[in-house]
Amino acid sequence: MMIKYAVVGAGRISQQAFLPGVGQSTNSKVTAIVTGDRDKAARLAEFHAVGQIVGYDRYDALLRSSDVDAVYIALPNHLHADCAVRAARAGKHVLVEKPLATNEQDALAMIAAAREAGVFLMTAYRLHNEPGTVAVLEHIRNGAIGRPLFFQSVFSFQAPQENHRLKAASWGGPLQDVGVYCVNAARHIFAEEPIEAMAMARRPTDDPRFCEVDASVAALLRFPSGGLAQFVASFGAGAVDNYRVVGTAGDLELDPGFRFETATRLRLRRDGEVSETQFPQTDHFSAQVEYFSDCIKAGTPPEADGEEGLADLRALVAIETAALTGQPQTITTRPRARHPTPDMVRVPPVTDRRLVF
Incomplete structure (x- = not known):
């Protein structure tokens, strides 16, 4: 079973790292790119064999479909919370770049939305799998x-x-x-x-x-x-x-x-x-997405959850x-019981196949 991802934001980190990384994984694939630049997305979609390009005005419609299981949010920091909450409420798992949000209120809203929807929210700490x-x-x-x-x-x-x-x-x-x-x-x-x-x-x-x-x-x-x-x-x-x-x-x-x-x-x-x-x-982004997809498939909460990003x-x-x-x-934060462990490490090979512009 392949976990289907929508990439939200087609900027440099998606181009240089996430899209190539998913291509190296064994349990994940990108099925949609959500962006405001359709021309750029068309080139990326063709290069990475992604089936859908969706504008931000169609983001909620995409989330209502069965075309994606999870979203990867690689937008400027102040846009993380809104896109993450909408995805969680639609029943999609969420992998969001760090920092998790720009303020504690937004971070707590993201955590609450995922908890209430019964989906996983993971902060993109790729080094936890390195x-x-x-x-x-x-x-x-x-x-x-x-x-x-x-x-x-x-x-x-x-x-x-x-x-x-x-x-x-x-x-x-x-x-x-x-x-x-x-x-x-x-x-x-x-x-x-x-x-x-x-x-x-x-x-x-x-x-x-x-x-x-x-x-x-x-x-x-x-x-x-x-x-x-x-x-x-x-x-x-x-x-x-x-x-x-x-x-x-x-x-x-x-x-x-x-x-x-x-x-x-x-x-x-x-x-x-x-x-x-x-x-x-190793390919850090491939390792990260493989780990998150493993968690989704097993129903096991990821170590680098929303509370980790909040800390x-x-x-x-x-x-x-x-x-x-x-x-x-x-600083007042409750101690965390979980930390990165060897079972979380993934060692996928790196790739030179990427399109960056």
Whole structure:
């Protein structure tokens, strides 16, 4: 049985990653593209053998049909909630890009709609299905570095001009776009929810890209056990994506650590010895959709559910407020019982077959 997806939003992430990823999967297929650009969608539909192109004005009609079982929402952040709630109420499962929403009220509405309809809402944390990421968590669980104490991370690149991630109206910015990866990694490494946030931001006046959003955000999160997580997220620096965890008995690094274009590499240091593991490069989006489709077919709720997305959203809002006010912000999120585990890992091969324009 193949789970049938509608791709909502035919932008770069759908073109570059999701559509090719589904093509690599064994249990999923895209049967419709929902977009406002029919010409672009026609080219994508022909390339990926997608049967339907639907405008946003026909989205609800598509949801009422049996042509799709689930939707993948890859729209600007402020549009996630509306499309997700409508899909859930129509009885469709929902996979939505992160951040889950732009505010807690919308996130709670998405979670409630899915719960009331008896469908699954999954936040698109592709790294939860990636072998290197899960290996880090397994090392920590097995005491490889003792008790984790400090988390440090940088995720940065030069954002192109005229990107919706540079627009305040869509809650764009480096914190929301790439800082969410750092927050999510730290939460699972400490296996706790942060309780306090402090932050500073930089917005240069001589770069037209940053008229509406910050170029860089530096954040500090405190966890109940005393763990500290520091990270910098930036749209105006060289391409770096890594993190390091220091424990009472050693440390480990994942570098590269976040991007889907490169394979992760783990370095573990303890008692004067250093070991390295190079993980295979996998198709993150294929792994993610395979996992979600497995959950749908088995009737098993996904680990990265709506509450997972809400936990990160609360931390992001606290960090943003701390940067704006200069004051520490309290975070209140209930502990989560589930974290990424080896049974969630999928290792589909990567593909070069994609159409990007």
